[in-house]
Amino acid sequence: MPGRLVLLVACLLVLPPVQAELSDSRRALIQELFPSATVIEDKLPEFPVYPVYQLQELLGYAYESIDHSRLQGFAGKPVSLLIGLDTRGRFTGVKVLNHHEPVFLHGLGEEPLFAFVDQYEGRSLKEQIIVSTSNSSRSGRSADGNVVHFDGVSKATVSVLIINDTVLSSALKVARTKLGGFAQSAPTRAKPDFYEPLSWQQLVDRGYIGHWQITANTVESALGRPLADYPQSVEPPPGEPFAELFFGYINSPMVGRNLFGDEGYERLMQRLDDNAQVLVLMSRGAFPHVSGDFVPGSSPDRVGLAQNNLAVEMRDLNLLDQSLDFRAEGMPSFEASHLFRVGGNAGFNPGAEATLKLNVELARNHLVVDRATLGFPVKFNSDLFEAVERAPDPGASRQPVWVGLWQERWWQITLLVLGLTVLTVFFARQKTLSRNPALVHRFRWGFLLFTLLFIGFYAQGQLSVVNIYTLFLAIWDGFSLDVFLLDPVIFILWTYTFITLFIWGRGLFCGWLCPFGALQEMAAWLGEKLKFRQITVSERWHRRLILLKYPILVGLVGTAFYSLTIAEKLAEVEPFKTSITLFFVRSWPFVLYAVGLLLIGMFIHKFYCRYLCPLGAGLAVLGRLRLFSWLDRVELCGNPCQHCKNECGINAIRKDGRIDYDECIQCLECVVILKDEDQCVDKRLRNKQRAKQPVILATDAAAVSS
Incomplete structure (x- = not known):
């Protein structure tokens, strides 16, 4: 009998683990995420996702967020979600499996939570999703066709921001591992010792500063009508560009030191954390890169950045002031200048090609608005960068969720x-x-x-x-x-x-x-x-x-x-x-x-x-x-x-x-x-004693004199 027991234990240790079958309840939820699915496979042993097919055609993958992201919620426990992602990087839906967020469990109720995650259906990883933390509703696609604003949940801002980060970070891991077109380029970083004093024009001529000039004809072709049809005064003078943008990667000393001077660049780098990546964007012309109602410290609506088919988050650092100003020789004046922190969940590889997008939104009247998105390749001079031997974790350069909350x-x-x-x-x-x-x-x-x-x-x-x-x-x-x-x-x-x-x-x-x-x-x-x-x-x-x-x-x-x-x-x-x-x-x-x-x-x-x-x-x-x-x-x-x-x-x-x-x-x-x-x-007794003291002294003095 002892020998049989030892043999049984040995067999259990040697045999490969049996993969747990997909439960009926989980299968039913995945079916809701992919209504046309005919085959839902068990979770893959090498990468935790559920492949979903319609006959022989791969529709996408379903996965549990805790297998890819364990960001803790407000109660100290991660929110568990079931997420569907199709082969083009679009969300087919998000289901809440389990959570411990107090404001939803025993406060607002779970309906606002379910309404929030429903907003992901049909959205793409190629879009930049921004959760509104203000009371104003901006739900839906903005003018640029790339930035999407989600309605947050009043009194549950922290919880929904954590959920958004969980959804996006886990989806990026799945997309980069399982979906074509989302793979990262070979990682690069700015050369720390590459520098020589250069003028503004030399920076532009050598490709250290990017330059994009947009003519009125280009915009009119994209909109399908002349700029004169719009009551807004966006038609530039003859011979002048509709918009002219200049951009550079500030982390490179060649760019940052020449633009801000040695002292200014050093102060700027000291104010940033080690993983921050900063892009400077300057524009002039009839249509600058930010609108008149742009809120400092927020993400711009007029411009966007994409790399590897993914939207790269851009957030204004609101650092340009009298103590940090441009000092490059021969630098022209601009209508708008901003330092943007770039990366987010998608990360940013400065030495790889990206796309800068300008989103034009012009109103013909109070009912009709025309929109167009223009793109321009961003490819800085390769001399600025060096290869990184080990590919960095995409989340390593991502700004923690709490940093944005403190800024806001x-x-x-x-x-x-x-x-x-x-x-x-x-x-x-x-x-x-x-x-x-x-x-x-x-x-x-x-x-x-x-x-x-x-x-x-x-x-x-x-x-x-x-x-x-x-x-x-x-x-x-x-x-x-x-x-x-x-x-x-x-x-x-x-x-x-x-x-x-x-x-x-x-x-x-x-x-x-x-x-x-x-x-x-x-x-x-x-x-x-x-x-x-x-x-x-x-x-x-x-x-x-x-x-x-x-x-x-x-x-x-x-x-x-x-x-x-x-x-x-x-x-x-x-x-x-x-x-x-x-x-x-x-x-x-x-x-x-x-x-x-x-x-x-x-x-x-x-x-x-x-x-x-x-x-x-x-x-x-x-x-x-x-x-x-x-x-x-x-x-x-x-x-x-x-x-x-x-x-x-x-x-x-x-x-x-x-x-x-x-x-x-x-x-x-x-x-x-x-x-x-x-x-x-x-105090009353002490005051009485002090009041009596002169009387006592006077009495004693009278007695002595007599």
């Missing part, structure tokens, strides 16, 4: 950092500023409004316990900072909160930076103004109830390791998503729960924060590591004076006068009382 939200980041700076200065000088109670109260209410309206409702900066177990899961599965950088506002708030936990404890966030906490504060104020009876929880029950949030925290984190799906559902104990993220626009049980907590808070001050909040529990645990105890106490505090305790709305002061920093929200009310000559019993 720069003003929100600036305002948030400014607000946090003001708050830090205020807290650092709290002992001095608290001598003016009116100032403290006005500042507190002003900052709470800033937290609720800007940080919460607008910037969606509500921290959550979901962020805590996402961190633990990321550490467990392999930590990547990129996941946390996807939302700049959340990242900055978490970084600031983590640092201040060791200085002031949990109270700085819970009392000042939590949007739902600010909403509760306002609900409590409204309850008092409406003269609702304020319920004081007895000390005995208060001490028991404040412990409730800790098992809730442990349960949520523990469940996340067992099932992230279950943990996401249990995280609805937090009303943040309903109230702050979705503005109470949600199914009635969630709205009833969130509104109910606010109503309770009108009778019991900050009921949810004190007794139920798992996020507050997690911060309280870390807050015990704080280095300072900023809130002063005096000898009479708690013995016998209970004034601060009675005024503390969340009962974070014990009867003996000690501050319970695990519960304190740093509202500074007790600090104001201690500094107030009329409220603090200790």
